[in-house]
Amino acid sequence: MNYVMHFCRNSRLSERNKNYCNNGWIDKDLTNAQVNAPDWKYCKSCSEKLNIDFDSQTPDSNLTEKELIHKNRLRERIKKANQIRLQKIKSASTAKG
Numbered sequence: 709m710n711y712v713m714h715f716c717r718n719s720r721l722s723e724r725n726k727n728y729c730n731n732g733w734i735d736k737d738l739t740n741a742q743v744n745a746p747d748w749k750y751c752k753s754c755s756e757k758l759n760i761d762f763d764s765q766t767p768d769s770n771l772t773e774k775e776l777i778h779k780n781r782l783r784e785r786i787k788k789a790n791q792i793r794l795q796k797i798k799s800a801s802t803a804k805g
């Protein structure tokens with residue numbers, strides 16, 4: 709298991725927002741983050757304020773409905789692209805005989 713620096717999901721808010729929070733902590737890397745620090749989790753104190761179980765958060769659990777639809781669309785697109793790529797590889801290898 710890799711570990712990665714997380715930032716509170718409320719760090720996405722504007723700094724002027726009263727809920728803005730820039731807490732960071734080291735956490736298990738569940739999404740294989742390579743470039744950006746993940747910010748899908750609320751920090752412990754924000755979780756308490758929002759009545760969220762800090763440990764039961766998943767990359768999808770805090771998304772708004774709109775964000776979830778967007779993410780699912782993106783996933784579908786990636787899935788289709790992968791299928792097309794696989795088909796191309798398959799047909800290329802059968803063509804070679």
Ligand SMILES: [Zn+2]
Pocket residue numbers: 716717718729730731750751752753754755
């Ligand atoms: Zn926070």
